[in-house]
Amino acid sequence: MDETRDFKTQLYEHFARIGKALSSGHRLELLDLLAQGGRTVEVLAREAGMSVANTSQHLQVLREAQLVAVRRDGQYASYRLADEQVFRAWQEVRELGRARLAEIDRTVSDFLADRETLQAVNAHELLRLVREEKVVVLDVRPKEEYQAGHIAGARSVPLAELKVHIKRLPKSREIIAYCRGPYCVLADNAVAFLRSRGYKARRLDSGYPDWKVQGLPVAVS
Amino acid sequence: MDETRDFKTQLYEHFARIGKALSSGHRLELLDLLAQGGRTVEVLAREAGMSVANTSQHLQVLREAQLVAVRRDGQYASYRLADEQVFRAWQEVRELGRARLAEIDRTVSDFLADRETLQAVNAHELLRLVREEKVVVLDVRPKEEYQAGHIAGARSVPLAELKVHIKRLPKSREIIAYCRGPYCVLADNAVAFLRSRGYKARRLDSGYPDWKVQGLPVAVS
DNA sequence: CAAATATTCAATTAACTTATTGAATATCTC
DNA sequence: GAGATATTCAATAAGTTAATTGAATATTTG
Numbered sequence: 001m002d003e004t005r006d007f008k009t010q011l012y013e014h015f016a017r018i019g020k021a022l023s024s025g026h027r028l029e030l031l032d033l034l035a036q037g038g039r040t041v042e043v044l045a046r047e048a049g050m051s052v053a054n055t056s057q058h059l060q061v062l063r064e065a066q067l068v069a070v071r072r073d074g075q076y077a078s079y080r081l082a083d084e085q086v087f088r089a090w091q092e093v094r095e096l097g098r099a100r101l102a103e104i105d106r107t108v109s110d111f112l113a114d115r116e117t118l119q120a121v122n123a124h125e126l127l128r129l130v131r132e133e134k135v136v137v138l139d140v141r142p143k144e145e146y147q148a149g150h151i152a153g154a155r156s157v158p159l160a161e162l163k164v165h166i167k168r169l170p171k172s173r174e175i176i177a178y179c180r181g182p183y184c185v186l187a188d189n190a191v192a193f194l195r196s197r198g199y200k201a202r203r204l205d206s207g208y209p210d211w212k213v214q215g216l217p218v219a220v221s
Numbered sequence: 222m223d224e225t226r227d228f229k230t231q232l233y234e235h236f237a238r239i240g241k242a243l244s245s246g247h248r249l250e251l252l253d254l255l256a257q258g259g260r261t262v263e264v265l266a267r268e269a270g271m272s273v274a275n276t277s278q279h280l281q282v283l284r285e286a287q288l289v290a291v292r293r294d295g296q297y298a299s300y301r302l303a304d305e306q307v308f309r310a311w312q313e314v315r316e317l318g319r320a321r322l323a324e325i326d327r328t329v330s331d332f333l334a335d336r337e338t339l340q341a342v343n344a345h346e347l348l349r350l351v352r353e354e355k356v357v358v359l360d361v362r363p364k365e366e367y368q369a370g371h372i373a374g375a376r377s378v379p380l381a382e383l384k385v386h387i388k389r390l391p392k393s394r395e396i397i398a399y400c401r402g403p404y405c406v407l408a409d410n411a412v413a414f415l416r417s418r419g420y421k422a423r424r425l426d427s428g429y430p431d432w433k434v435q436g437l438p439v440a441v442s
Numbered sequence: 443c444a445a446a447t448a449t450t451c452a453a454t455t456a457a458c459t460t461a462t463t464g465a466a467t468a469t470c471t472c
Numbered sequence: 473g474a475g476a477t478a479t480t481c482a483a484t485a486a487g488t489t490a491a492t493t494g495a496a497t498a499t500t501t502g
Contacts, residue, residue, distance in 0.1 A: 003332070005270050007328065008250065008270075008404075009270070010328050011325065011328055012253075014246075014318060014322055014324050014328060015246070016244055016245055016246040017318070018314045018317055018318050018322070019240055019243030019244035019249065020240075022237070022314075023240035023243070023244040024237055024489090024490085028240065029230075032233075040448080040449090041450090042447095042448065049226045049230070050491095052448080052449075052450095053449085053451090053491085053493080054491060054492080056450060056451090057451095057490080057491085058490090061489095065321075066321040067317075067321070072449095072499095074448095074499060074500070075448050075498075075500060076447095076499095077450090082321060083321075085316070085317050085321075086317065086321075088317075089313045089314060092310045092313040093239045093240060093243075096306050096307065097235060097236045097238070097239050099304075100239075100286075100287040100303060100304075100307075101235055101286075101287060103235050107228065107231050107232055108232070111224070111228040183229075185225060185228075245460085261478080261479090262479060262480090263477095263478065263479085271461090272462075273479075273480095274461085274462075274464095274479085274480080274481090277479060277480060277481090278461085278481095279460095281480085293468095293469095296468075296469045296477065296478050296479080297478065298479060298480090
């Protein structure tokens with residue numbers, strides 16, 4: 001029965017390829033960006049603060065583990081998540097980290113001192129508030145990410161445009177901002193700005209990909 | 222805003238600690254064993270075919286990532302999964318591998334040529350069959366694992382005892398065998414043996430931890 | 443077809459991970 | 473308290489991974 005041992009070793013070694021792909025901070029950041037929609041190498045490199053060559057190499061690793069797919073588009077290579085299950089695996093790792101690694105909470109509250117006062121709304125509460133027309137929902141990600149997919153009924157107001165757009169927001173209704181995910185700071189900044197101007201505002205506790213993967217209503221344009 | 226970059230880098234680096242813990246075949250095998258219940262270092266080493274020192278080192282890595290917890294018990298150190306979420310993360314990695322890595326299917330069908338003919342039952346079908354009292358359910362894992370927790374209504378018949386126990390099984394009802402997980406071969410062997418003796422038998426397509434994590438009825442004794 | 447742009451590849455270096463070995467520690471048993 | 477057992481630790485050697493650099497390739501634009 002030593003064949004059984006070889007079989008097991010080989011099998012777990014295969015699964016470990018997935019783990020290896022998830023074992024670098026840079027690669028997780030790339031996956032998290034790709035969860036918002038496809039992107040070129042250069043854009044990914046800029047957004048993740050890495051060199052293009054290094055980004056390309058990490059993308060090769062993700063591609064070998066079949067977590068991302070690439071489509072050549074003229075002179076650009078456009079990468080995207082291979083499928084939604086890849087996001088779910090990253091989400092599971094993220095939630096496990098949040099639950100078990102105290103350092104994560106510490107890092108977050110060092111950087112975002114007022115995270116606790118934010119009273120973030122969860123996805124199901126938000127769905128109810130939207131249905132009852134009690135809130136205005138703002139997608140504060142870059143416009144291209146909104147166009148690639150957004151929460152049904154949300155308006156696109158990239159953080160940079162919020163200062164201008166604010167005049168068109170009602171003070172009578174609460175405003176809910178969301179962005180890429182629970183650790184994305186765009187929504188925190190939006191909420192802080194809105195509150196400083198006397199608006200009632202909170203953030204969604206997760207992000208667009210989390211909303212989508214739960215099967216909640218989305219729109220594309 | 223370079224502080225934001227540092228914050229992100231640090232945060233993703235923390236999450237990558239979880240990925241790193243999942244990036245070795247040996248460690249995944251240890252987690253999969255621990256999902257059946259707590260075990261000592263020596264037992265883990267024997268079951269995973271590793272040296273005790275090496276097993277201990279891998280367990281330290283898992284412990285630093287907070288995926289396992291240890292309790293000293295006299296001269297033994299007993300390791301267990303830190304919580305059920307750890308199993309879910311491993312399960313997600315496992316399912317992602319199954320869905321995306323063709324090598325996994327190939328490795329399985331090379332070793333278990335008749336996997337396809339097995340017509341495995343899924344958890345919800347099994348639950349229905351049990352409720353309707355249409356089947357006999359056999360837990361073919363070692364007795365200690367049955368005692369640490371098993372599917373409600375299942376009988377403990379470790380594979381080695383099946384030859385003796387077979388006399389007490391009805392030919393009129395179908396027999397469903399299950400073991401540690403979808404890649405555990407104990408249930409395959411049990412089904413092959415039962416069929417060779419003229420019994421109607423199938424296996425559960427997953428294992429005890431998968432059943433439990435779905436919230437289906439379990440028993441302990 | 444030359445120049446510009448986007449991406450990948452290959453080579454290098456530094457840093458990290460793994461398995462092995464043997465020693466150290468800690469608990470139990472007599 | 474001596475001997476046995478279980479686990480961890482420390483040191484080593486071999487193997488792997490990461491970031492950087494500069495060159496190679498491939499596509500578009502003029």
